[in-house]
Amino acid sequence: MRYLPLSDADRSDMLAAIGVASVDDLFADLPKAKRLAALPKLPPHAGELAVARRLGAMAAKNTAAGSVPFFVGAGAYRHHVPATVDHLIQRSEFLTSYTPYQPEIAQGTLQVLFEFQTQVARLTGMEVANASMYDGSTGLAEAVLMAHRITKRDRAVLSGGIHPHYRGVVETVTRFPGHVVESLPPDLSGTEDILAAIDDATSCVVVQSPSFYGHLYDLKPIAEKAHAVGALLIAVFTEVVSLGLIEPPGAQGADIVVGEGQSLGNPLSFGGPYVGLFATRQKYVRQMPGRLCGETVDADGKRSFVLTLSTREQHIRREKATSNICTNAGLCALAFSIHLTLLGGAGLTKLARVNHANAVQLADQLAGVPGVELLNRTFFNEFTLRLPKSAAAVVDKLAAQGVLAGVPASRLEPNRPELANVLVVAATEVNTDDDRAAFTSAMREALA
């Protein structure tokens, strides 16, 4: 077995050194009646070639996004990732190291995390950021719990523009400790009146911009109303590239900013692993969940980095911890950080502009198809269409023709018949003129 260095002779020598006759003696504490002699239902070991064939055959059954005109978004986006990123994250010293608990021999990971935190804080317009969360959705649930700790209230108001799966995670995670979540109905037009839902029992108001349906919201009046009643504003985004072009939530008064960072550096990978971004104000730092990396010095006075404020965390606080989280999305955060370093602020803005331009062009083309209604006045790289028939049926039809046309809202909101004809469409820099033309003509044909 290619992964196991011990030979039978080694094993015998080691058993002799231990002073037992067989390896079974080392498993003596396992209940005798329950011990397995073998795993008869599973196949024996296999060489690289055989494993690669087997998995390659499974992979070949999927339609890779890069092989077709592709417009699927709704929380995960296909972008071009520079080749450098994947090379660097496969460096052994990044890939095969553990959480940096021994800072003297983990400065590489720690400096990356410090740079990542700084990048996230600057990008979102906030003062501090953590070393990442599992993904945007779990980060949002943690943000709501954090807002409840800070305000000592337990009633969150969620905009109808929140990604339905994010809403589902928040509702699930807050239900067990008995908190209340008031979710506004889906905001298809981007015109909901969330101010009316805020009162002095509100712990936090959660607004996604660009929203699940693509709308941009002005957060400033929401922040003002929230702050006036002692509540916090949590701003959410699922497309981090949007921050290259639109006013960051921190500049609009957000108290906690949560987002999905997958777009930078990370492949779609059928939903994970991704990287959650989490930023807040300095004054709330001790209520933050997750890992934090801080700057310090070593015994020679050299600048060094180290995981810090761990008295918030489960391994010290146990049942009194701010969160049960024990990992971050280390390697995904590294990929994010490298991609953002390659782009720089100027490159990110340029990339964002191309995304927006492509989306505007596509939206205008599709809106010209008879029967199609564009529901957005504002959007970044994703928008919503109302079709004259079932969006799911249209998506299936176009998929059969080799065009992946977006996400039918009904897939995420199966209990809302009024969303049956609603389609969420994303456009990024990877789409070509030909892709857009293929989509538009297939749509025209499907609705004819």
Next chain:
Amino acid sequence: MTMNNVGRPTAPVATDAVVATSTFTGNQGLAIEEPLLFEVGRLDVSGVDIEEADTFETRLGGLARTAPVELPGLTEPEAMRHYVRLSRQNYAIDLGLYPLGSCTMKHNPRLNEAMARLPGFADVHPLQPLSTVSGAVELVAELGRWLLELTGMASVAMSPKAGAHGEMCGMAAIKAAIVDRGEARDVVLVPESAHGTNPATAAQLGFRVVSVPARADGTVDPEEVRKRLGPEVAAIMLTNPNTCGLFERDIVEIAEAVHAAGAYFYADGANFNAIVGKVRPGDLGVDAMHINLHKTFSTPHGGGGPGAGPVVLSDRLAPYAPVPFVRFDEDGAAEFVETRKAASERGLKPFGRITAFHGQMGMFVRALAYMLSHGADGLRQASEDAVLAANYVKARLQDVMTVAFPERPAMHEVLFSDRFLDGTGVTTLDFAKAMIDEGYHPMTMYFPLVVHGAMLIEPTESESKTSLDQFIGTLRHLADKARSGDADAFKAAPRLAPRRRVDETLAARQPKLVHQG
């Protein structure tokens, strides 16, 4: 696994500096210092060539950025050097033995990396039409089948993103089952030796935590569990093998007592690597267990993540699994159930949703590649070798270090206390830092809490006998050196790493979490 700094000095003690040859650059040969990105990057530089968009009318509705993004960029060659230089300041499995107890730092096969990068896995979207991702669903289902076969459980929830997330998933299923029974049980029993995530998870779900003491041999006494069971107890959370590196030999008795009291048995699967193919948690009475794919099934730790923590569930808990999940019919055919609506149409009662999409697909591919490569025989052999390696380390060190629980066989890791350092002036921390100068990553320190100055060593099955012997020789040397009265050398360690001891107290007192300027 985590370590605990209870009783551990967090600020370095002043010692004589190592006299190094001074250089003009401050570099030392191949050890090259690297400034922060914010010190070397420039705001107008980009390492990505992007075509300018044509002029068009934006649809940003007055919400366009008013200030540029204040992030420096690097060209590609500069970025390459920045990150390669940083990487060289890290220890890694690929550099040497990484004996972090409870973390299972085994070899990460590169075939698995290649498989995860196949466009058919890496370049598919979680919300593509299901007709275009049948191979992805097949992969998730196949991994699920292996996990069920290896654990003897009824069902698996694949979406948890890490071990602690899996704990939350399993305990939420337990909570949902209890609510469904119309009961209000709100106590969870957690042994003192448990990972900190266990009580933190229970508390986050609104449970009260009641601690169970360990008996003198490091395991849980069924009598102590029985004493605490009652109509208010929802579950016990038990790690097996436990964090002392011992198999809970009364686990069946404990499970029976827990079930008789109407409670559920949650197993923390962090240490599953010791028993794969040797015994199945489902056969021991477990109701829910998370599996750290990044430990037992070798998906890379990546400097702290991403992990993956699928949860296997017993028949009694299966109906409460969160969406989305893969379900198997009686013929073993897989079905992907994505929404609560679809689940309830099948008579199931999912407790909700715990993440946006389907879980850590990239990790699933790697884990399945690991399983297919090892096969039934290789998985068993890996567990046996891991246990053999830990017991070999124990046998060869027991005369110079203090084995915490010598009377029982160790499983895949062996726990030492700091008693062998009594009177030397050397602490567990000092001992660990001295290992760094010898070219090793230290073991897990000060965890579990039930042992003074704990040192938890997990060598894994990936080490050759030569490697183990060298490691053992190093620890024997350090133990002798500590006893010879050379405490100052330990206090000064590490001297040869990229950094000497860092000031954790300063970092916490004046948190500096982002670069200013």
